[in-house]
């Protein structure tokens with residue numbers, strides 16, 4: 001068992017480089033199953049989510065060569081349709097891409113239910129709907145996923161009833177293994193969707209429209225390739241908020257500024273100075289911040305994954321702000337933890353929070369209740385003079401590579417301790 005010990009109240013200053021995007025890394029790794037070839041994947045983040053994905057791929061017979069901490073060579077030619085232990089599948093959310101990839105390759109899949117952060121209900125009915133549209137008999141009982149298409153998959157029109165990142169990705173992966181043209185309507189438009197399409201197209205797929213709400217996929221044979229994952233806009237956003245919350249000045253390197261546009265604009269509304277460069281952004285906050293209102297939306301709207309971090313900034317800002325969470329039913333569980341640090345937040349139902357800024361935060365013993373909640377608690381601790389301890393940090397390790405090292409390099413006093421035997 002590990003926790004973070006943070007002596008906060010120091011401005012973060014310096015430069016950090018963002019790693020590859022968590023939310024596409026696993027999608028690309030699972031999609032490599034469909035290629036039956038050798039893929040070299042570069043700029044992978046060094047996070048638990050990726051190591052679990054590689055463990056799953058090894059279990060089904062892929063040859064995985066780890067070249068360095070951000071590069072793997074995957075040979076999926078010898079992959080077999082074997083059972084993966086449910087305990088492994090349930091460690092991450094992205095494991096559901098195994099279903100789309102196995103269905104595309106073997107026309108059959110049977111697996112446990114994915115895990116990931118707990119935000120209340122996270123159904124996968126739209127994934128099942130997509131598999132069925134392609135001609136598979138597909139079911140889930142909330143504990144297992146099964147899909148089989150004994151006569152093969154056939155290209156079809158898929159209409160999503162809600163905008164779903166995972167559903168869009170799974171539909172794209174499965175559709176590559178279908179005969180003919182698939183049209184995915186009401187598709188998610190996140191940069192990760194575009195990146196997965198670029199990976200598949202580099203492997204010989206014919207996908208157009210990724211980044212719009214209508215994606216066309218023509219099925220066909222794929223081959224291996226070398227591919228570089230795009231930078232993680234949410235890791236970038238996390239360090240942007242950390243710089244602002246500590247009134248520091250941080251240059252965040254290796255990003256695609258367009259991807260963080262909604263985050264930059266909100267921070268600017270709050271009084272944060274943002275200067276964009278070709279592949280970097282300089283964030284500083286010399287002055288007092290003012291609060292704002294946020295409504296989470298699918299891309300290009302404000303990302304739900306950034307709302308816990310923005311809540312911390314709003315606690316530190318002047319005035320009353322609000323967050324309207326439109327994506328998930330139960331994403332305010334971190335509020336209890338922030339309240340332990342003296343935050344003044346009123347929950348108005350399960351999807352709306354009113355944040356009364358200007359009350360100083362005080363150090364406390366808190367928990368990371370999920371991945372981005374853990375990042376939010378880390379930023380709160382960095383901005384708060386005194387010693388804060390954050391427990392349950394395994395959530396953070398699923399999604400942030402070298403968080404402690406990167407924050408230390410910016411001048412933070414932060415350490416991780418193992419208290420298992422204390």
Ligand code: EPU
Pocket residue numbers: 022023024093094117121122123124125126127128162163164165166167188234304305327328329371372399
């Ligand atoms: N939804 C359905 N049915 C479905 C699929 C989704 O009703 O079949 C609903 C969900 O319940 C939710 C909404 O649609 O209310 C959006 O869910 P989506 O499918 O877009 O989310 P996801 O694919 O499960 C990914 C990221 C999340 C991120 C969301 C939204 C991964 C592994 N996870 O989840 O990332 O919050 O998209 O952008 O890519 C994180 O990084 O911290 C994280 C939680």
